[in-house]
Amino acid sequence: MAIHYHCRHCGVKIGSLENISYDSGSLGIDKLTDAERQEMVSYEGSGDIHIKSICEDCQEALDRNPDFHEHDYLIH
Numbered sequence: 590m591a592i593h594y595h596c597r598h599c600g601v602k603i604g605s606l607e608n609i610s611y612d613s614g615s616l617g618i619d620k621l622t623d624a625e626r627q628e629m630v631s632y633e634g635s636g637d638i639h640i641k642s643i644c645e646d647c648q649e650a651l652d653r654n655p656d657f658h659e660h661d662y663l664i665h
């Protein structure tokens with residue numbers, strides 16, 4: 590299976606982890622609340638996992654404009 594990371598703001602593909610064995614502990618998924626997990630993590634029928642994260646460009650934009658997404662959940 591693979592894990593794919595996409596930017597939640599601009600949708601760009603950040604990267605993928607291929608051929609890993611599922612371990613939610615090492616991914617930090619188990620530290621999320623159920624609501625966060627529903628919001629950020631989606632599972633495909635193939636077994637792949639898609640995770641919404643943030644790309645460097647958007648992170649930079651947020652750093653410059655801290656109010657830009659003040660109502661959006663951000664990964665710390």
Ligand SMILES: [Zn+2]
Nearest residue numbers: 596599644647
């Ligand atoms: Zn982005």
